[in-house]
Amino acid sequence: MYIKVLGSAAGGGFPQWNCNCANCQGVRNGTLQATARTQSSIILSDNGEDWILCNASPDISQQIAHTPELIKKGVLRGTAIGAIILTDSQIDHTTGLLSLREGCPHQVWCTPEVHDDLTSGFPVFTMLQHWNGGLQHHAIEPLTPFRVSVCQNLEFTAIPILSNAPPYSPYRDRPLPGHNVALFVENRANGKTLLYAPGLGEPDAVIMPWLQKADCLLIDGTVWQDDELLATGVGKNTGKAMGHLALAEEQGLMALLATLPARRKILIHINNTNPILNEESPQRQFLQQQGIEVSRDGMAINLQD
Numbered sequence: 001m002y003i004k005v006l007g008s009a010a011g012g013g014f015p016q017w018n019c020n021c022a023n024c025q026g027v028r029n030g031t032l033q034a035t036a037r038t039q040s041s042i043i044l045s046d047n048g049e050d051w052i053l054c055n056a057s058p059d060i061s062q063q064i065a066h067t068p069e070l071i072k073k074g075v076l077r078g079t080a081i082g083a084i085i086l087t088d089s090q091i092d093h094t095t096g097l098l099s100l101r102e103g104c105p106h107q108v109w110c111t112p113e114v115h116d117d118l119t120s121g122f123p124v125f126t127m128l129q130h131w132n133g134g135l136q137h138h139a140i141e142p143l144t145p146f147r148v149s150v151c152q153n154l155e156f157t158a159i160p161i162l163s164n165a166p167p168y169s170p171y172r173d174r175p176l177p178g179h180n181v182a183l184f185v186e187n188r189a190n191g192k193t194l195l196y197a198p199g200l201g202e203p204d205a206v207i208m209p210w211l212q213k214a215d216c217l218l219i220d221g222t223v224w225q226d227d228e229l230l231a232t233g234v235g236k237n238t239g240k241a242m243g244h245l246a247l248a249e250e251q252g253l254m255a256l257l258a259t260l261p262a263r264r265k266i267l268i269h270i271n272n273t274n275p276i277l278n279e280e281s282p283q284r285q286f287l288q289q290q291g292i293e294v295s296r297d298g299m300a301i302n303l304q305d
Contacts, residue, residue, distance in 0.1 A: 001044065001045070001046060001154065001185065001187040001190075001192055001194060001302075001303040001304065002044070002045045002046070002047075002048050002300070002301075002302060002303075002304070003042060003043070003044055003194065003216075003218070003300070003301040003302075003303065004042065004043050004067065004069065004298070004299070004300050004301070005042050005218075005268065005295045005296065005297060005298065005299040005300075005301075006038070006041045006042060006043060006053075006057070006059075006060070006063035006064075006067060006297065007037065007038035007039045007040045007041050007057045007059055007063055007297055008037045008038075008040060008268050008269070008270060008294075008295040008296050008297055008299070009037035009038060009039050009040060009269070009270055009271070009272065010039070010040065010092065010222050010269045010270060010271040010272070011039060011090070011091065011092035012039070012092075012272060013036075013037060013038050013039050013059060013272070014027065014034075014036055014037040014270070014272045014277060015027050015028055015036065015272060016272045019234060019272055021232050021233070021234050021272065021273055022232070023272055023273060023274070023275075023277050023278065024272055026278070027277075032277075032278055033278060033279045033280045034277045034278055034279060035277075035279075035296055035297075036297075037270070037277075037296065037297050038057065038059035038062060038063055038297055039057035039058055039059050039092045040055065040057060040092065040093070040198050040268055040269040041053065041054060041055040041056060041057045041060065041063065041093070041096070042054045042055070042196065042218065042268075043067070043069070043070070043081070044151065044154060044185060044194075045069075045151055046151040046152070046153035046154050046187060046189065047151065047153075048069070049080065050080060050082045050150040050151055051069060051070060051080050051081055051082065051150075051151075052081075052082065052083045052084070052085060052148055052150065052151055052154070053081045053083070053084045053085070054084075054085050054086075054087065054183060054196060055085075055086060055087055055093040055094070055096075055198070056084060056086070056093065056094060056095070056096030056097045056099075056100065057092055057093065057095070057096045058091070058092060058095040058096055058099075059096070060096030060099050060100065061096075061099045063297070064079075066297070066298065067298075077102075077103075078103075079103050081100075081103075081106075082107070082148070082149060082150030082151070083106075083107045083108075083109065083148040083149055083150055083151075084097075084106055084107065084108045084109070084135075085108075085109045085110070085140075085148070085156065085183065086108065086109070086110040086114055086118075087158075087180065087181050087182065087183060087196070087197075087198060087199060088114060088163070088166075088179060088180045088181070088199055089110075089113075089114040089117035089118050089122065089165070089166055089169065089179070090166050090199070091122070091166060091168075093198075094118060094122065094124060095124075097124050097128065097135065098124060098127070098128070101128055101131040101134075102131070104128060104131040104132040104133055104134050104135070105132055105133035105134060105135070105136050106134075106135050106136065107136050107138060107148065107149055108125075108135045108136065108137055108138065109138045109139075109140050109146070109148060109156075110137070110138075110139075110140055111139070111140045111141075111142065111158065111178035111179075111181060112139055112178060113171070113175075113176050113177075113178035113179045114178065114179065115137050115139070117165070117166065117168075117169050117171075117179075121166070121168040121169055121170070122166070122168055125137065140158045140178075140181070141158075142158045142159065142160045142177060142178060142181060143157060143158070143159065143160075144157070144158075145157050146158075153187055153188050153189045154185055154186070154187060154188070155185070155186045155188055156183055156184070156185055157183070157184040157186075157210075158181040158182070158183060159181055159182045159183070159184055159195075159197075159206060159207055159210050160177035160178065160180070160181055160206055160207075161180050161181060161182050161197060161199065161200055161201065161202075161204075161206075161207050162180075162200075162201045162202040162203075162204055162207075163175065163179070163180035163199045163200065163201035163202075163243035163244070164179075164180070164201065164241070164242065164243035165179045165180075180199050180201070180243065182195055182196060182197035182200065182207060182210070183195070183196045183197075184210045184214065187303065190304065192215050192216075192303040192304070193213065193214045193215045193216070193303075194214060194215065194216045194217075194218060194303060195210055195211060195214035195216070195217050195218070195219070195262075196218045196219075197217075197218070197219045197220055198218075198219075198220050198268050198269040199220055199243055199244065199269065200219060200220040200244070200245050200253070201240065201243040201244060201245055202240075202245055203245070203256055211256075211260055211262075212260060212261065214260075214262050215262060215263055215264070215303060216262060216263065216264045216265075216266070216301060216303055217257070217260065217262045217264070217265045217266065218266050218268050218295065218301075219253070219257075219265070219266070219267060219268065220244055220245060220253070220267075220268070220269050221247060221253065221267025221268060221269065221270050221274070221276065221294065222239060222242070222244035222246075222269050222270060222271045222274070223239040223244060223246050223247065223271050223273065223274055224246065224247050224248050224274050224275050224276060224283055225239075225246050225247075225248050225249065226238045226239045226240055226246040226249055226252075227239075228246070228271070228273050228274065229271075229273060232273045234273060244269075247267075247274075247276070247283075248283070254287075254290065254292070257290070257292060258290065264293065264301070265291065265292045265293065266292075266293040266294075266295050266299075266301070267287075267292065267293065267294050267295060268295045270294065270295075276294055277294075
């Protein structure tokens with residue numbers, strides 16, 4: 001299985017366009033040892049030629065421009081993106097669908113709850129019907145394995161996770177199980193497995209067995225502490241309210257990761273306020289000591305061996 005990180009930041013990217021926190025200022029003026037990041041999404045392949053896009057961030061055009069694997073050679077117009085899977089209906093995971101309109105129709109897999117949000121509060125499915133058939137919906141049933149039209153060696157299972165529905169959704173603060181899923185991906189050719197969970201709010205009995213059996217975890221690292229936005233002076237929301245499990249809380253993500261056997265533990269969806277973006281910070285050094293990696297745009301992960 002080939003995995004490439006297109007974007008590794010949370011909503012707004014890094015630096016965020018309207019933010020002057022210490023991290024954003026530092027990366028802009030070059031005083032912070034850090035790398036700019038676009039908003040979170042990844043691509044997967046079983047052959048290195050055909051690719052599945054997992055989440056379509058607002059930065060998708062920029063990401064494709066920096067990803068030679070997605071430029072289809074030998075045609076006047078085309079793409080190596082053969083399918084799209086959405087883990088939720090958040091703005092920072094779905095707005096990029098609008099930028100992909102010239103390539104419609106696209107085959108899009110998502111749960112009925114996500115599809116409902118994307119035909120009502122943010123009706124991107126409805127809007128794109130006017131572009132060559134738009135987005136062709138394929139329903140995902142949680143906990144039922146499925147395969148998509150390309151990369152037939154990859155088997156996906158959507159795992160409901162405890163998080164939140166988007167602010168625009170009528171189910172905000174009372175999400176249904178299908179509003180947020182992690183993706184467990186198994187390469188049936190060699191048995192290697194990935195768990196992709198960019199929006200993990202709280203581990204529960206449903207997700208734990210999947211966390212425990214994945215070879216590689218690509219998992220939500222949004223905030224270091226739950227009150228991080230308040231502490232940095234840029235907002236009032238807590239990580240928990242936004243649907244994210246903080247890294248450093250007593251029962252936070254780092255404590256969870258320490259109990260898991262995965263060979264690689266990689267953080268994605270990192271907020272611009274998170275001190276781990278500073279490569280010289282004590283928080284980043286602590287992660288490295290724990291064997292936890294911080295993803296970056298363009299990062300390639302090979303689960304072939």
